[in-house]
Amino acid sequence: GHTAKLFSCPYHxxxxxxxxxxxxxxDDYGFEGLDRAASGLVALPVAEKYGLIFVTPAPGDDNNAIDIDAMLAGLGEDIDSYGIGAMAHQETRVVRRRMNWKLMSDTFWEAYHIKVLHAQNVAPLFVKNLAIFDAFGRNTRYIGVRKSIEKLRDLPQEKWDLIPHTTILMNLFPNTILVMQSDHAEIYRIFPEKHAGESVVAVSVLAPAPSPKWSRTMDLLLGVVDQDFTLGEGIQHNFESGAIRKVMYARYENALEHFHRSIREAIEES
Structure with missing residues (x-):
């Protein structure tokens, strides 16, 4: 990566x-008497743990204002166990879509659609409509189960390993999705755009060592989420028509309920 020594404003x-x-x-003679020490960049609270960097956009008094473990509410132990801290950033791609940021996140929190929408790519890998949901405060852990998990039946329990046989999705509330795959991790950072019906997501691949295969991995995962987001744009269009007043969640869509309930709670608190 590049190491910056200086940041320069493109305006002046x-x-x-x-x-x-x-x-x-x-031309600093125009600013005679300026207190340079008091004219630096605005400091934001930042903290680093488990191989991830956490920052909040609200200026704080010091850089210790973020209590990561309190925020993760128990999920930190899981993240630590996946070894993400030993991985390095491989690539980031940015995707913009005409859909609300919450709708973009929704596509990750149910396994019900996989057999239908992703029939030609990832659906054959997964057990139909099966996932395990756990809440950690406002965060979510959602585990999609691969058909290969059947192989574990023939092994003693001490040799069981969940990671190769699942996809583990974690919502670091509200807008960062951390996904642990068998040999790499993915991060989706979702942000609303100027209009409520538009959003942008930065998709990153983290992996133990550089390899040309990570670019192919990125191509494959973007091919899958492109199916989700293309359909999502149609859903957004239908929502904006005003004809759809409510949506229904099934009993196996509890991760979605938790996500939206957490947003409502956070808004009322703020």
Missing amino acids: AWSYDTDGRLVAIP
Whole structure:
């Protein structure tokens, strides 16, 4: 990766070092008497744990304002066990779609659609409409079960390993989705755009070592989510028509219920 030594504003070329201190002002005679020490970049709370960096957009008094384990509400132990801290960023691609950010997230929180929508790619790998849901505070862990899990029946329990036989999806509330696959991890960071019916997602692959195969992995996973998002744009269009007043969730869509209930709770608290 690249190592930046300076950040320069593209408007007037004021420049800052990596600690956010103001170090250069073109034609600085126009700013005689400026307190440079008090004119640095705005500091945001940031914290790092389990191989992930957490930041909040609200300025804080210090960089210790984020309590990661409190926020993860018990999910941190899981994330730690997957070894994501030993992985490195391989690639990020950005996808923009005409759908609400919550609808973009919704596609990850039920296994009901996989057999139908993904019949030509991932559906044959998974047990039909089966997943395990657990809530960790407002976060979610959702485990899709691969058909290969049947192989574990013939092994003693101490040799059982869940990761090769599942896809483990975690919602780090509200808008980051961390997915543990058999040999790599994926991160989806979903953000609303200017219009409520538009969103953008940055999709990243994390893996133990660089390889040309990760680009192919990215192609495959974007091919799957493209099916979800293309259909989602149609759903968004239908929602905006005003004809659909409510949606129904089945008993096996409890992860979706938890996601939307958590959003309502967070909005009422803020």
